[in-house]
Amino acid sequence: MQRAMNRTIALAMIVRNEAARLADCLNSVKGQVDEIVIVDTGSTDHTVDVARQYTDKVMFYAWDNDFAAARNFALEQTNSAWILSLDADEQLDVRGGDLRDLAGQKEKEAFCLPLQTGEVDDNCQYDRFMVLRFFRNTYRFRGAIHEQIIVGDVAALGFAANPVIRHAAIPARERRMRRGRNIALLQKAINKEPDNPFLIYYYGVDWLGLGRLEKATACFERVLGCLTDEHTLFRAPALRYLIDCYKLQGELDKAICLCMDESMRYGEYSDLFFEGGVLFELKGEYQMAVKWFNEALRHDEPPAVFHHTKGTESYLSLHHLGCCLEQLGAFKQARECYLRALAANKRYIHPLHQLIHMDLSRQSAASVWEDLWKGGYLTDSLSAASAAESFWEAGLPDLAYACLIQAGADVSAALIKYGVYSGRQGEALASLEQLRSRTPVLSVALAVDEIVALLMAENLKQAKARAWDLWKRPAGRNAAWAMLHVTHMLEKGSLGGIPEPHRQKEVTEVLITVLENCWHSRVEDSQLQASLTDIMTQIMRILLLQPQPTLLLTACLQDKADRLRQQIRYNFESARGVWV
Structure with a gap:
């Protein structure tokens, strides 16, 4: 009984105006905690x-x-042996491990858990930080801002691979407001403790988040100079943030020198390489x-x-390695890297574009599509959309359309666009009606x-009606003007x-976009092709x-000519035997 008592767990939170996110957080801890204590610090929405x-x-x-005072107030309301501390924009993922397993480790007083930020869905791409969020109910927070639990005995602190805390994205405006608040509080704290490297670290993080690179750089340079390997938990992210600061300011040589110096210290840190x-x-310098x-x-x-x-230790490096090898003319090795990157994580679809681009330079488009189908890339909606x-x-x-159909994709704007410009007017218009019903x-x-599809079908009356419908929407008036006058040119042979x-630039951009879409078309039906040619002419x-x-048209044509020259050069090099 005593052992069971020692493994009781309380979730302790402080919240303010988190009604939109709180339920997801609390649902994520069901079955993991015995007690939930929530302290509200002044909500004006339905958080309570x-x-x-x-x-x-x-x-x-x-x-x-x-923040420490508020969190400690929450801790004082708990009766459990262990505390889990979460924010409302976080969720606990216990698929890989259980909190009670950690609580059963008698020699440990606290655990750092992985905090994942970024695109965490389907294990695609995210950053991992270790954060001390699970601890015995004898510890208390310190620090008015970016509060911490301090464990004096290093042996009593564990690092767990699971469970994982997933951080949900918050709106940019709210992020900026939080950072502004944090900077004000951090400045007060630094005034009291000017040599505290952890406060300076967080000060740099918030300045970086606001895009104030000079201020962030100064903070991270200072932190990196005073933190030792005993503080890798802070020193490693400070190092990477400083590299980012140099890179964003165009100081690539300074960033490279930093990587070289630190690689001597962290010789197995894949992220650094x-x-x-x-x-x-x-x-x-490929x-x-x-x-x-x-x-x-x-x-x-x-x-x-x-x-x-x-x-960084697998598919990201493989993707970038492939890009560099391609620049060096090592096409075969580059292709192998792209395939390995996709095999390592099929949800990381960026190499697929390069793979298709390379294969189209050396074999028929139909063969490329078939290879993708055989490779399983057209069964997943994400990779199929990228291939399309x-x-x-x-x-x-036509092959873009086939990618989405093969993947069983639902009606979407992309499916309709590909249908229109591959001459599938009937299917595209039917899909539009289906979409309009929803x-x-x-x-x-x-x-x-839709208007282009109707014009290609020579249904000028319906096309004009749809353009007038678009005119009724303030956001659609520039596009409506453009399409009404295309319709008038087709019908009367003169500009209306x-x-x-004040709207000429936007109208022109709409017309150029339609023109570019027409250039991407591949229509077999001769009548539809004649209609499409007439639309482009007008x-x-x-x-x-x-x-x-x-x-604007001249700039567009110049850009298209440049891309075409690049493609011809690429294909010509491959055809001359560079593909080795």
């Missing part, structure tokens, strides 16, 4: 109502700009980048105490695609008017009537 659906221990604390590889890649990415691939995921970006976009960019909308107001881009000066006539549209 949500909290009371999960616990009767909802308390109130008058906010005094002291990945960072170095990216820096050399940005400088165009041979050096290859060496650093290969070094990153030699190492496993770093120990838990290190800040880690998932994939690649085929679209290559001017193969979403009465289509996006402006989708409404334009010139857009007002758009060109409209664009050439005024100086500003003509200049």
